[in-house]
Amino acid sequence: QVQLVESGGGLVQAGGSLRLSCAPSGRTFSNNAMGWFRQAPGKEREFVASISWNGVTTDYADSVKGRFTISREKAKSTVYLQMNSLKPEDTAVYYCAVGSRFFAQRIGQDSVGTWGQGTQVTVSS
DSSP states (O other), X not given: OOEEEEEOOEEEETTOOEEEEEEEESSOOTTEEEEEEEEOTTSOOEXXXXXXXXXXXXXXXXXXXXXXXXXXXXXXXXXXXXXXXXXXXXXXXXXXXXXXXXXXSOOOXXXXXXXXXXXXXXEEO
């Protein structure tokens, strides 16, 4: 069974940084777009960032542009989310995701094929 294993979450003060990692077990996703979503308490899950299958195209939610950077290590199908200048409103469970189609440039919630289990990020003020 394919799993996405996330790591790097935790507690950080406002203005700090965290780096999330997501690696698959059971297979690779070198031809799939990958991304990150998040869900804050009492809110719906929302898109954060995605990266194309070849790592060339990246997309970000307006709320994180200029602060977060998504990247991937294609050979290992590992995706990273570098989060800088964190704010309390970034507090959420962050989910890694893999797109369901090959050679896509980006993913949205309607095109996710595999979800990670989530990792908690808490930003204190």
